[in-house]
Amino acid sequence: xxxxxxxxxxxxxxxxxxxxxxxxxxxxxxxxxxxxxxxxxxxxxxxxxxxxxxxxxxxxxxxxxxxxxxxxxxxxxxxxxxxxxxxxxxxxxxxxxxxxxxxxxxxxxxxxxxxxxxxxxxxxxxxxxxxxxxxxxxxxxxxxxxxxxxxxxxxxxxxxxxxxxxxxxxxxxxxxxxxxxxxxxxxxxxxxxxxxxxxxxxxxxxxxxxxxxxxxxxxxxxxxxxxxxxxxxxxxxxxxxxxxxxxxxxxxxxxxxxxxxxxxxxxxxxxxxxxxxxxxxxxxxxxxxxxxxxxxxxxxxxxxxxxxxxxxxxxxxxxxxxxxxxxxxxxxxxxxxxxxxxxxxxxxxxxxxxxxxxxxxxxxxxxxxxxxxxxxxxxxxxxxxxxxxxxxxxxxxxxxxxxxxxxxxxxxxxxx
Amino acid sequence: xxxxxxxxxxxxxxxxxxxxxxxxxxxxxxxxxxxxxxxxxxxxxxxxxxxxxxxxxxxxxxxxxxxxxxxxxxxxxxxxxxxxxxxxxxxxxxxxxxxxxxxxxxxxxxxxxxxxxxxxxxxxxxxxxxxxxxxxxxxxxxxxxxxxxxxxxxxxxxxxxxxxxxxxxxxxxxxxxxxxxxxxxxxxxxxxxxxxxxxxxxxxxxxxxxxxxxxxxxxxxxxxxxxxxxxxxxxxxxxxxxxxxxxxxxxxxxxxxxxxxxxxxxxxxxxxxxxxxxxxxxxxxxxxxxxxxxxxxxxxxxxxxxxxxxxxxxxxxxxxxxxxxxxxxxxxxxxxxxxxxxxxxxxxxxxxxxxxxxxxxxxxxxxxxxxxxxxxxxxxxxxxxxxxxxxxxxxxxxxxxxxxxxxxxxxxxxxx
Numbered sequence: 001x002x003x004x005x006x007x008x009x010x011x012x013x014x015x016x017x018x019x020x021x022x023x024x025x026x027x028x029x030x031x032x033x034x035x036x037x038x039x040x041x042x043x044x045x046x047x048x049x050x051x052x053x054x055x056x057x058x059x060x061x062x063x064x065x066x067x068x069x070x071x072x073x074x075x076x077x078x079x080x081x082x083x084x085x086x087x088x089x090x091x092x093x094x095x096x097x098x099x100x101x102x103x104x105x106x107x108x109x110x111x112x113x114x115x116x117x118x119x120x121x122x123x124x125x126x127x128x129x130x131x132x133x134x135x136x137x138x139x140x141x142x143x144x145x146x147x148x149x150x151x152x153x154x155x156x157x158x159x160x161x162x163x164x165x166x167x168x169x170x171x172x173x174x175x176x177x178x179x180x181x182x183x184x185x186x187x188x189x190x191x192x193x194x195x196x197x198x199x200x201x202x203x204x205x206x207x208x209x210x211x212x213x214x215x216x217x218x219x220x221x222x223x224x225x226x227x228x229x230x231x232x233x234x235x236x237x238x239x240x241x242x243x244x245x246x247x248x249x250x251x252x253x254x255x256x257x258x259x260x261x262x263x264x265x266x267x268x269x270x271x272x273x274x275x276x277x278x279x280x281x282x283x284x285x286x287x288x289x290x291x292x293x294x295x296x297x298x299x300x301x302x303x304x305x306x307x308x309x310x311x312x313x314x315x316x317x318x319x320x321x322x323x324x325x326x327x328x329x330x331x332x333x334x335x336x337x338x339x340x341x342x343x344x345x346x347x348x349x350x351x352x353x354x355x356x357x358x359x360x361x362x363x364x365x366x367x368x369x370x371x372x373x374x375x376x377x378x379x380x381x382x383x384x385x386x387x388x389x390x391x392x393x394x395x396x397x398x399x400x401x402x403x404x405x406x407x408x409x410x411x412x413x414x415x416x
Numbered sequence: 417x418x419x420x421x422x423x424x425x426x427x428x429x430x431x432x433x434x435x436x437x438x439x440x441x442x443x444x445x446x447x448x449x450x451x452x453x454x455x456x457x458x459x460x461x462x463x464x465x466x467x468x469x470x471x472x473x474x475x476x477x478x479x480x481x482x483x484x485x486x487x488x489x490x491x492x493x494x495x496x497x498x499x500x501x502x503x504x505x506x507x508x509x510x511x512x513x514x515x516x517x518x519x520x521x522x523x524x525x526x527x528x529x530x531x532x533x534x535x536x537x538x539x540x541x542x543x544x545x546x547x548x549x550x551x552x553x554x555x556x557x558x559x560x561x562x563x564x565x566x567x568x569x570x571x572x573x574x575x576x577x578x579x580x581x582x583x584x585x586x587x588x589x590x591x592x593x594x595x596x597x598x599x600x601x602x603x604x605x606x607x608x609x610x611x612x613x614x615x616x617x618x619x620x621x622x623x624x625x626x627x628x629x630x631x632x633x634x635x636x637x638x639x640x641x642x643x644x645x646x647x648x649x650x651x652x653x654x655x656x657x658x659x660x661x662x663x664x665x666x667x668x669x670x671x672x673x674x675x676x677x678x679x680x681x682x683x684x685x686x687x688x689x690x691x692x693x694x695x696x697x698x699x700x701x702x703x704x705x706x707x708x709x710x711x712x713x714x715x716x717x718x719x720x721x722x723x724x725x726x727x728x729x730x731x732x733x734x735x736x737x738x739x740x741x742x743x744x745x746x747x748x749x750x751x752x753x754x755x756x757x758x759x760x761x762x763x764x765x766x767x768x769x770x771x772x773x774x775x776x777x778x779x780x781x782x783x784x785x786x787x788x789x790x791x792x793x794x795x796x797x798x799x800x801x802x803x804x805x806x807x808x809x810x811x812x813x814x815x816x817x818x819x820x821x822x823x824x825x826x827x828x829x830x831x832x
Contacts (some may be wrong), residue, residue: 016749020772101794105783114805115775193628197805212609212632218806219634240828247830333432355823356436359531367521367826376831377822378517389530389613389819390634391807403805406793407771410783412656414663415792 001180004143004188008116008195010173011141015115017171018139023090025168026136030086033136033164033175034079037129040160041075047156048125055149067123068150078129078157081381085133088380091399092139108407113139115197117401118189119383120145120211122203125153131202132161132175134383138401141174143196145189147203148181155179190215197403198391202384220391222384225256225339226311227369230328230354231272233265234347238272240366241344245276248342248368250283254313256385257340257372261308261318263328269296269321277319285315292321308335325350329357336360339387340369361386361394417596420604423559424532424611426589431531431557433587439506441584442552446502449552449580449591450495453545456576457491463572464541471565483539484566494545494573497797501549504796507815508555524823529555531613533817534605535799536561536627538619541569547618548577548591550799554817557590559612561605563619564597571595606631613819614807618800636808638800641672641755642727643785646744646770647688649681650763654688656782657760661692664758664784666699670729672801673756673788677724677734679744685712685737693735701731708737724751741766745773752776755803756785777802777810 002010018026037044048070055065096109117140121127128144135142146154158177165175178185190199193216200220201211208223229248231241248259264273269292277287277297287293288303300319307318308331322328332341342364343354351365362372372395374382379397386392392400418426434442453460464486471481512525533556537543544560551558562570574593581591594601606615609632616636617627624639645664647657664675680689685708693703693713703709704719716735723734724747738744748757758780759770767781778788788811790798795813802808808816 016773016775019775099794101792105787105792107793216628218637218804220806221634237828243830244826244828251831357432359432359435360821362822362824364824364826367824367829368831370831371521371824371826371829373831376517376521377523378515388634390636393819394822403809405776406778406810408778408780408783408787410660410780410787412653412660413783413787414659415667415784415786415789 004178004180004185004192007143007173007176007178008192011116011143011176012195014171014173015113015141018141018174019113019115021139021170023093026139027086029165029168029170030082030133030136032168033129033132033161034082036160036164036167037075037079037082037157040156040163041072044075044153044156044160045070045072047152051150051152060149064123068125068153070125070153074126078126081130082133085137085381085398088137088398091137091397091402096404103413104411105413106409108409110405110407111399111402112405114401114403115140116195117142118145118192118196118199118217120186120189120199120201120203120207122147122207123150125150125157127202128154128157128177129161130381131383134381134398134401136165136170136175137381138398140401143176143178143189145178145186151179151181187214190217193217200384220384220386220396221388222386223256224311224337224387225258225385226260226309226335226337227257227340228261228263228332228336229259229342229344229369230263230332231265231268232325232343232345232347232350233267234350235268235272235344236346238275241272242276242279244342244344244366244368246279246283247370249280249285249317251368251370253315256311257369258313259317259369260311261320261335263331264319264321265325265328266292266321266323269293273297273319273321280317285317287317287319289319290321293319311337325353329354332358332360337387339385340364340372342367342369420594420596420601420608421611423589423592423594424608427532427557427559427592428611430587430589431529434555434557434590435529435531437555437586439509442555443502445581445584445586446498446549446552448584449545449548449577450498452576452580452583453491453495453498453573456572456579457488460491460569460572460576461486461488463568467566467568476565480539484541484569486541486569490542494542497546498549501553501797501814504553504814507553507813507818512820519829520827521829522825524825526821526823527815527818528821530817530819531556532611533558534561534608534612534615534633536602536605536615536617536619536623538563538623539566541566541573543618544570544573544593545577546797547799550797550814550817552581552586552591553797554814556817559592559594559605561594561602567595567597603630606633609633616800636800636802636806636812637804638802639672640727640753640803641674641801642676642725642751642753643673643756644677644679644748644752645675645758645760645785646679646748647681647684648741648759648761648763648766649683650766651684651688651760652762654691657688658692658695660758660760660782660784662695662699663786665696665701665733667784667786669731672727673785674729675733675785676727677736677751679747680735680737681741681744682708682737682739685709689713689735689737696733699731701733703733703735705735706737709735727753741769745770748774748776753803755801756780756788758783758785
């Protein structure tokens with residue numbers, strides 16, 4: 001088996017050639033990879049069946065097995081995903097800007113690939129194809145590492161992707177998978193200094209923590225979202241508020257952009273909160289509220305300090321009544337994870353203060369946090385949602401796997 | 417003494433207020449800080465004298481003492497530096513772009529401060545003022561940590577900066593210094609997860625290594641530059657080549673953008689190299705060449721494999737004759753540190769291939785690598801030169817201490 005270091009060396013060499021490929025060459029490769037995936041469908045499903053059998057034997061819970069499971073449709077979706085990414089605009093080769101210095105030097109700031117992108121992910125084998133697609137699109141070499149429970153599926157998918165890459169003449173090592181499922185191999189990837197230009201973990205809090213602790217290469221932290229919706233004193237359109245809050249919580253409770261705490265101004269609470277919480281109760285949502293929420297809706301459970309800081313990813317919602325806009329902003333800046341936050345209001349000054357003062361990747365006025373997503377933002381595809389401020393913040397599409405290069409044209413100038 | 421964790425907590429709170437300050441408020445604070453620096457000149461020089469005495473007692477070498485030494489002029493330069501940064505355009509509050517989604521959601525991508533910036537630096541106490549200036553300009557709170565040998569000078573400078581910040585009503589903790597000179601305090605800063613949005617080390621290879629090894633917060637790696645100039649087969653303007661190469665090596669040998677290896681196409685070598693190397697010899701530069709270089713200039717010393725990989729920062733130059741443009745590109749991509757690289761040529765195809773294929777932050781045609789600098793690029797001020805591809809690449813000015821925030825305006829849309 002190829003060691004992680006060998007994968008790194010190959011990928012680094014491949015990255016130099018990838019960066020010089022035309023858009024047509026990269027898009028053509030994505031289409032060849034899609035074709036090979038379709039051809040390899042039976043092999044992929046057979047490998048997946050072995051992963052599923054092993055997971056069931058270990059007594060893995062049903063929701064996990066569901067995420068692990070591939071089907072004819074899921075393989076076809078992966079292939080279509082590759083073709084869809086091929087159809088996106090090219091994120092590299094564009095100039096951000098060009099300027100001329102007083103001494104005549106002309107400086108062009110150009111978008112180029114990052115180089116070698118590492119991605120560590122969990123359970124869902126389709127990420128292998130999705131992640132490889134975005135990396136090839138943006139001219140990067142990639143080294144992927146999936147969860148050990150999906151190792152056979154991931155290897156079968158990568159076999160097809162590598163075959164497609166070879167068909168299209170991509171350099172050897174342009175797309176690769178860490179086929180060693182051991183923890184040591186994952187750690188080796190996190191420490192591949194000098195070979196990885198960035199490492200992106202995609203998965204639960206445990207994975208993110210392990211990567212932040214062990215990585216010695218640049219990391220883009222993704223994932224956790226303790227998101228809030230604040231119903232302002234000046235929110236008079238209650239129907240809009242019911243609809244937006246409902247969507248923010250219940251579109252999918254398990255995702256990082258779901259609302260976890262609902263904040264309500266005390267002046268808005270009496271008219272809004274009882275009906276809203278009744279709707280949530282009917283939808284099976286457990287409510288944990290502050291003392292004032294309980295005064296309005298005695299049936300809710302007590303919220304503790306811990307609730308404000310918890311990302312449930314479940315049918316649970318914390319609710320707090322606040323005395324002012326600034327108290328809502330403070331609450332969010334104290335307990336939030338700087339992901340997505342929303343205010344519902346008809347007042348322009350409240351909206352502006354919330355936008356200015358809340359520290360988060362995406363701040364919404366009169367729309368639910370559910371929209372924080374690469375597709376919804378129009379990025380075409382998403383490699384993850386960055387939770388940090390460095391390099392990329394919020395949803396990351398192909399353009400976020402690029403960096404800049406300064407090209408400077410002189411006529412023999414020297415620096416004094 | 418305030419602990420590093422306490423500094424982090426204060427800075428994090430301060431950052432929220434800093435982000436909401438007007439440009440006038442930030443620029444006014446920089447001017448107050450400059451005024452306080454001038455007022456505190458005697459205290460600063462007295463503290464500096466103690467640092468110098470201690471350094472001499474430890475038998476520190478003269479060049480180091482020189483870097484540590486402040487004077488009337490150097491204090492005045494610091495104050496002027498603060499005022500100059502105040503005069504730069506505001507890097508935050510601008511929109512990068514705005515677009516409207518098919519569902520009517522309007523997405524504004526806005527420049528905002530990073531939040532809390534940590535900077536670890538060595539010896540030169542003036543960095544305390546320079547770094548604080550760029551952070552305040554860009555709306556960030558900062559925590560600085562200088563070398564232990566300059567601790568008294570840095571504390572005196574920070575006393576003045578803090579007084580100016582207070583005068584101007586900046587939030588408490590907007591600018592701060594780790595006043596504990598111990599290694600433990602530095603490590604605590606590197607592990608201030610949840611408080612530092614970025615840590616920037618400025619200094620020698622040892623410092624950078626220590627930060628990469630110990631940091632658990634996002635880091636922007638700076639510094640090392642093993643830069644090359646390649647004289648192409650089609651470089652016919654030899655006078656230009658002599659001048660540019662001389663400037664690239666000798667403007668200052670100790671800086672990261674200085675040329676460390678000269679590559680020459682074999683067709684250009686006989687006419688160019690003997691005269692060029694003679695000029696370097698006269699300037700006191702030791703030459704280490706490949707076998708073919710020695711054949712042309714028998715007086716040069718042998719270069720070893722190690723020489724290709726060395727950043728001398730000294731009056732030493734490695735020289736290699738190559739058979740082709742691609743061999744030069746391979747050499748650079750193998751031994752370079754992705755900092756600054758130059759080709760001297762009259763041929764447009766050589767220039768284009770070099771620009772496309774060399775992987776570096778700044779790639780020059782017919783100009784020396786010496787120009788890689790925030791001031792020379794027109795950024796007004798420089799916090800360092802990034803050596804990585806994530807977030808910022810090449811010279812970093814105030815605009816590189818910013819991130820984005822998406823502001824999304826809806827009218828009650830929900831996501832299906």
